[in-house]
Every structure is written in structure tokens, then in C-alpha cells.
Amino acid sequence: MPNSGQSKSKDNAAVVQAADPAAIEQAGRLLRDGALVAFPTETVYGLGADATNGQAVARIFEAKGRPHFNPLIVHAHDAQAAACYGVFNESAQSLAEAFWPGPLTLVVARRDGSPISELATGGLNTVALRVPDHPIAQAVLRAADRPLAAPSANRSGHVSATRADHVAADLGARIAMIIDGGGTRHGVESTIVALAGDQPRLLRLGAVTVDAIEAVVGERLLRGTDATETPQSPGQLASHYAPRADLRLDATHVRPGEARLMFGSEAPANGERSFNLSESGDLVEAAANLFAALRILDATGVKCIAVSPIPQVGLGEAINDRLRRAAAPRS
């Protein structure tokens, strides 16, 4: 890898050296335009997108080839910025003061009117927030002037990337830019603690130890195995937003009394009771609209939402996964 300047082959992202201030400015512009930029943090390389832009966030899932819309960690440049997106209880406040900037992610209640896209939070009413302790991550956040959703910069199912050339091998052909800041310090992801319930709960082990966290909150963290509370892990159907209405999938026509969730060039039906995820058949646009569309149609009070077929390719796989979960019977 060269020491300065850019290396770019025909189909691949520019790998730029972090020492170049113009590169950081360019990264900021690309992110504000909705493009994906990979950058180092103190844990692993992150695949960043503007967390307030649903289509930019959708491109993360597309680039990673993720078959599910799991919620993403939103990175902010300081605790004050993070407080614009989430509501911090006393324990969350203490943990932020003790460990930020640093490799601890706090899952807290989403703030009302928060600009974070629903796709970044997986349609949940909580948000995962982290302030990274890495000069390049900090510089990128400031240049972008936006909160950044950033999962690890690797293809789904591959190991997390801890060097720029790992990112390039996995995602080089799919993203706009990779900022090379050398190897990452921790090499494992941030620890995740949820503070949205009565008691703090450990959601993921990571770079900050459980002992250190317990010393700050003054109590033991609940673990996945504790039966004292409903599990909050994001894979759990119960924790996801589920519309009150039933969903009828792969519907080719609408029945009387149903609302309609469409995709592609279909004739618009029954006015405000229909929503087209993307008239042009663009799956990125459809993914960005998905959670809002479900809420809007549900709010009309219909008993059932007829969902048009969505192609099971690319992001369509994750959209269909989410729709199947929303359609599943609930207790």
C-alpha cells in the first residue's frame, strides 16, 4: 500500500491514507451525499453511512450482503451529540462519563423526534450509541457533521476487519472510500450494554470488561440467560416493531377493507391506504421506506395489509425477512 495519495483500480474504492486532511474532507462529503466510507475505530474498521439517511443505511445492508435488518450502532463525536438521539438514565449517564470516548456501546430509549433513520434502529424504539476513541473516526464524524451508522466493515458472515486491506478485499468493489489508519488497537468489537429496562443488561461482550462496567453502575449486569426480564436481543421477534394489522404476503390484488403495501410500477389503489415502497422498483429506496410504510398503513386502523411480492434478490432478501417477521403470529 502506498504511503501517500490514493490507490484506485477500476472497480474498487479509493484506499486513502488517513494522514491526508483532504481525504478526510472528501470522506465527509461522500458521507453527506449518502455514500459508504470505511474508517478505522479503536475496535475494528467500521462501514460508515449517514445514520439520518435511510437510503444510505440501506446501502450498508446491501454492501455487507446481510439477509436481516438487525439494528446498527450509531456513532457520535461526543456524548453531547449522542444525547440528541437517545435518552440517558442515570446508569447510562455514568457509563458515558466513565467510558466515552471508548469501546462501549449504550442501548438507550430513542429520543422523540430523533433524526436517526428507522432502518438504523431496526424499527426499534431504542438506539445503540457509541463515541469512538480513535482520531480518524473522530475526524470523519466531524467532517461528515452527521451521526454515522457503522457496523464492522466486512461481508456478512466474514470476520471483522482490523486492517484496511481486509476491508478492501471484502468490500472494495462495493463502497466509495476506505481510509487506511493501520491496524486497530483492540481488534474486537465494543461491549454493548442495554439501559432501556429497569436493570442494565449485557448484550454483547467486547473490549470493555464486565467487571469495569459493573463497578460503575454498582450492580450486576443481567445476562442473556437471566430469566428475570424479557430478552432484548435484536433477533427476538418480540423486541421488533410489529404492526397491529395482519400482513398478507405476496398479495397480487387487494381485498375489500385491506390496506396495500406495493412495490414497483403498480396502479395506485385506495388512496391513503396504500404505500408504494419504490415506484421505480429500487430495493435501496424500498428498504429505506419499509418501517415508516408499515407504521403509516397500520395507523389507518385496517385489519390487514396486503403486501405485493418483493423480489428475493439483494436487499429484497432482508426486506422479505422483515415482512415475514411482521406477518408471523404474535402472542
Ligand code: TXA
Ligand atoms: O466496535 C464496534 O462496536 C463496531 C465498530 C465499527 O464501532 N461496530 C459494530 O456495530 O459492531 P454493529 O452495527 O455491527 O453492531 C450491531 C449490534 C447488533 O447486532 C446488536 O447486537 C446491537 O448492536 N444493537 C444495535 N442496536 C440495538 C438496539 N436498539 N437494541 C439492542 N441491540 C442493538
Ligand code: MG
Ligand atoms: Mg460484525
